[in-house]
Amino acid sequence: MSQLPPSPRLDSAEAVAAHLDLLVTIDPRLSAVRDFAGPVQPRITQPGFPGIAKVITGQQVSVASAAAIWSRFEQLPGALDPVTYLSLSEAEVRGAGFSGSKFRTVRAIAEAMVAGELDFDHLETLPAEDAVRYLVAHKGIGPWTAEVYLMFCAQHPDVFPAGDLALLKAVHHGLGLDARPTIRDMIGIAADWHPHRSAAALLFWRYFAVMRDREGILL
Template sequence: MPQQFTPDNFYTICDRLAEMDADLAHILQMHGYPPMWSRPNTFESLVHIILEQQVSLASALSALNKLRERVQEVTPARILLLTDAELKECYFSRQKSSYTRYLAEAIISGQIDLAVFEHMEDDEIRRHLTALKGIGNWTTDVYLMFALQRADHFPVGDLAIVNAIKALKSLPKETPKEELVLIAQQWSPYRTVASMMLWHYYLSKPKGK
């Protein structure tokens, strides 16, 4: 079973990472511990992550809340009852409407089972999820990190993470993602928690004019 982080070991892992990397120690000194962001392992959580693709967190949450208002409980069956027009009224783009429907159909058909994922290896979960239209590595990374609390993921496709690590380590803007992946390798097997420290740094740091 892949290593997980929990409320019991989260701060200890942060401290261990700070001992490994002076820049991560700086985050703790300046901003304190990051929140232990987590979400339930549900269809709704995956829909939420799909909504977060390439938009602001606030926009995604607004769409999710609008969906909740319409269907009360966000389930695969209820999603499949909605028309394109109804999903559009919930601020779903045409693409995200289709991605959400594909996910709903995959769950109803038994192609994927979120409860079974809790006992699967990370690579196997990734293979199942990325086989679905509209779910790539970033969506899978965030699901593994937030819904399953898997401890060793670095979402290099996340713009906030990329900007945070470049700012924290004074790297040139043109630094390739491959180099960032190599830097993150030193934080293994706790790259998820290091990523949460980076998100915390990004959200806490005053934005430039």
């Protein structure tokens, strides 16, 4: 059986591969999923305020749209610092492509950070479930945003965003399930992949991308 690298966090392709090696021993069904998906890369985003703002940018929009909006947003002077973000007007931020609700969510996060009520360094020290609870206590941050932040910005090894539609579609197809799992179903399925749930999520995102490119969007 493969051993994990010195850091269990998913901060390199080698770390992801080591987690996947262990994951397929837990659930052999994932071996075929991995073979189809090919190499799986980590997703690494700057932590803290820039990271959470980028995750929020990606809420309920396509990957291409999120990338375009983010490229405009990050060019706004002061956009990536909570103190200077608060000096930006709603018109400036929405001009980059943010909705009004996303502008207000990021503003509330900036205000919480400036007030010392939201500490991303502290977040890094918490177990996944506690970290999710810590984040969702702040207005505008739901479970998906919290879980994706932990995966991409903290490289946490054991998080699965069960509400992600692409993951639900990919698991439905990849595991040959009779029906697309509900979020509740998905939480139960992913529980069996502990403590490598983040690697499982990366694997199924990659699986979904390959299926999309070869056969069109999964329905």
